[in-house]
């Protein structure tokens with residue numbers, strides 16, 4: 001039961017196309033990871049896969065157009081999460097958008113695609129996550145990229161070229177695409193845009209294979225909790241009460257909703273669950289280890305007209321280390337041809353932004369339930385700047401970014417820094433501007449961490465400890481957050497999960 005819908009002529013599933021009662025494998029969440037996983041798993045015709053997604057169609061202009069994703073915030077395509085007030089950011093609460101739509105957060109993200117650093121994944125393997133080292137993952141990236149087809153934008157905005165040249169003048173190494181796992185340097189990132197349109201993971205991984213007979217995709221299907229018999233998961237319960245049985249359930253619901261679904265089903269910190277009246281089934285550190293990247297804008301006045309080409313897409317970036325003794329990059333500086341992440345950064349003004357960010361924060365936060373009712377508000381506490389080294393890294397990132405802004409390559413473009421302005425120069429003043437203006441980079445991860453120790457929720461095969469027939473495959477399993485934007489790694493996790501499961505059948 002499929003229908004053709006929308007002006008793009010893409011076949012979209014009807015809400016809940018047919019009553020489902022049984023599957024071999026249920027995937028919950030058609031986001032970055034879930035779409036990649038559904039594609040790979042259903043490549044085996046003997047595996048009956050059901051993909052359940054809470055949101056609806058991605059057939060909307062604001063999703064297709066790479067320029068409009070900010071307009072999706074606070075709509076029905078967004079879960080509309082908000083953090084708790086953050087002591088480290090002047091008691092501000094931060095909007096934490098998450099896609100509630102086919103494609104998940106890949107339908108409203110910035111479309112930047114980066115694999116990550118070799119050191120990110122070798123670090124996971126060193127913590128006991130066998131098979132997750134860089135060499136082992138290279139074929140996984142190559143496999144998923146045959147579907148996702150990320151590419152450097154062409155043509156490039158000439159201001160982006162000037163920004164990369166300025167970074168080279170400031171001492172950064174010239175990089176090509178960062179694909180080789182070595183980040184230090186400045187260059188072009190890839191994007192998930194094809195023919196001028198967003199290529200989200202639903203479009204990349206599901207639309208081309210959606211007629212496979214062994215794959216059923218149900219949108220508008222919110223999973224309320226897991227069905228369990230003793231310590232074995234036997235299916236899911238939808239928000240309307242309907243049950244679907246399965247041989248195995250894989251949660252791909254992201255860094256906030258995967259811990260939610262575990263905890264609401266009794267899998268999580270036993271004392272916290274009991275306090276909410278949830279009978280604890282398995283005591284695990286679910287919802288711990290929340291890690292997120294942070295960024296802030298340094299906005300420059302431009303004396304030249306800035307082309308609208310690729311506006312709102314980040315075409316280029318630079319990576320660096322906040323201290324020379326670090327073994328990996330912990331700073332990512334993005335370049336934007338619009339004014340961003342500054343007060344009154346109206347994009348009709350000729351301004352551009354150098355965006356310093358930190359990618360290896362030491363602060364760790366939590367995701368907690370606030371009640372035993374499925375769907376109730378989550379308490380999301382990223383605990384920004386809890387660790388003092390994070391502010392030091394942020395200050396170093398701001399100073400490095402400013403050194404780029406002062407180079408000759410930008411002389412014909414800018415008359416100087418507009419925000420925060422030259423008077424913000426001491427560490428104290430920079431720290432204060434950061435606390436008042438810093439934003440999440442929208443990369444939450446790590447809340448169902450993979451590993452061997454008591455701080456882990458899943459093993460290296462993504463199986464939840466202490467429970468049969470339940471895995472997690474999404475950004476929540478990252479033991480340490482990757483040092484780049486998280487969509488590429490999340491997609492890889494879903495893709496690799498498919499290989500792990502098929503290999504074990």
Ligand SMILES: Cc1cc2nc3c(=O)[nH]c(=O)nc-3n(C[C@H](O)[C@H](O)[C@H](O)COP(=O)(O)OP(=O)(O)OC[C@H]3O[C@@H](n4cnc5c(N)ncnc54)[C@H](O)[C@@H]3O)c2cc1C
Nearest residue numbers: 029031032033054104105109110111112223254475485487
């Ligand atoms: C504004 C913004 C900009 C970003 N820009 C970039 C970028 O440019 N580059 C980059 O690399 N990363 C970017 N990211 C981050 C990146 O998109 C995410 O890290 C990645 O998409 C996470 O993938 P995931 O599979 O873990 O979760 P998601 O893609 O969020 O998938 C989770 C899916 O599960 C569904 N779901 C949740 N709960 C339920 C339930 N109970 N029942 C059924 N379905 C459910 C959701 O609706 C969603 O479809 C950005 C994020 C945001 C918000």
